[in-house]
Amino acid sequence: MSPFRRRIVGRGIPLPGNDIDTDRIIPARFLKSVTFEGLEQHVFADDRLQAPDHPFNEDRYQGASILVVGQNFGCGSSREHAPEALRRWGIRGIVGESFAEIFLGNCTALGIPCMSMDVEDSDWLMEAVTENPEKQIVLDVEKEEVIFDERAMPATIAHREQLLTGTWNATRVLLEAGDAIERVARGLPYLSEY
Amino acid sequence: MGETLLDKVWRAHTVKMLPSGQTQLFIGLHLVHEVTSPQAFQMLREAGLKVRLPERTFATIDHIVPTASQMRPFGDRLAEEMTVHLIRNCQEFDIRLFDLNSGRQGIVHVIGPELGLTQPGMTIACGDSHTSTHGALGALAFGIGTSQVRDVLATQCLAMAKPKLRQIRVEGRLARGVYAKDVILSIIQRLGVKGGVGYAYEYAGSTIEAMSMEERLTICNMSIEGGARAGYINPDATTFAYLKGRPFAPQGEAFNRAVAWWRSMATEPGATFDDIVTMDGRSVQPVVTWGINPGQSLGVGDRIPNPAEAPETDRAAWTEALTFMDFRPGRPIAGTRINVAFIGSCTNARLSDLRAAAEVARGRKVAGGVRALVVPGSQAVAAAAEAEGLHMIFREAGFEWRKAGCSLCLGMNEDKLKGREICASSSNRNFKGRQGSPTGRTLLMSPAMVAAAAITGEVSDVRELLR
């Protein structure tokens, strides 16, 4: 995949509902590992077991790469296993009404854009994708819009700059500060016995 | 115009502005645990990087430890493997680990304050969403993901946008039988689970000021359940008295100098906020959750709500919650039968929580058919509770007295709900599947309310059991 995230194009998978937490995206028992390997097999494990018609179970959404969600997606636990599980399943971008903050940051750190739209557009998209799962969604990070079925909708995107410039691995960016880090540390009373 | 603690701490820790518009923020204390760190250490290794300030990085093991016996090797092979990795990573990168044999092990958000590592005016990060807890001492504390754990390990910095600030003022004296847990659940019920997204919360007002440090920790702990990544309380005499003499707190003359600096970091009179919310502390009732997120709660005397009366946007969520819980609208929540009672977690497993629960349990018996367990937040809490005989009160009442860890808060060890069991729990999340059974059900409440439910076998108003 390109080192920049300007435009993501792919089929959608709709996941209706608000406040879907990261415990549901990946239940805690699958966190018992020192790597992220294999998480894709367990994405939404419990929800899928309880609802055989869960979108992640359905044939027509296999191979989709853009997840369509509701409000406050990814709330709760900070586990980066959640976006890792989605990414390893094949998700490359997420669009919905709103996102929980830690989850959103974790997605950016993996190069997964999360785009927010207003409620009408987001409800429309959820329905339209459900009816036309074979059609492609375009997440235009650069132009800040989402396009589906020739309808272009304005969207906001957090951390747009990092995604466009391929700098979502913050470690490299933060290391550039060099001595400035030491200078701040020296000014902090609690690091020198007050 | 006065400045807020958020303004001052943010400025003191700003390294520079990044091209993205975010701030490069220096992190003064980094806490690490076994679940969210192994991948970060591995990334560090692969990039050939070191831990920048190992002396400001501390680790413990909490999420996966068994609480019946903590003898190594653990029976659970995966838990043992994660433990071995944490120990090895701490050795390799020269990080201090509060291991099971240290006497200081415990839930990361319990031991930070307890050891005096958490101090006012600091920035703190941990790969865990309840890092907001540490704000109770007047620190700015953020939960982060694993990539950010790597960032902090390698650079001692985070790239972050400065949040907006909402002051939540709670005024008045709490009634008997009403605890900090009831206050924070009421706040979340009112502002919603996403009301705090983009904000930090400053808790203030006479109710908050009158709280002990342990009660304040309970309040700040659940900030994230209201969507706010950080929550804090301005440092005051209660904070300073709490810190005095703790192992990692400044000693002697340094302590006095520290107090002067800590005081100077507090929000000043006349400071402005992006939003202010006021609440009447006197009217807070003992709270119980009825749904599948911490905002779905009611007073113990109330009836389960009807989705038909929900605001349009919440109707589907209420219906989903009631279906999952198998609760009927209109029925009182009191009287709901429980199968399990859990007193524990980083929200409510400190000494004062155990005392409040023991006060209810003393001389009584856990109802037949109820499995009840008390899991202290840390080895130090366990020792202090045992020194005053709380463990005997619990045992005589029929509670299991366990070792320190996260336990049934998230069911990553042997402590799990089975099937459709209903658990009265002093933890912080009632998400579907949270307590280890995909279909298990959680009712959040204060530790004293959990004890009352354990004794009566059903959701009960603790005020009727207080003597």
Ligand code: SF4
């Ligand atoms: S007690 Fe629960 S909420 Fe707290 S750190 Fe452990 S698992 Fe997380």
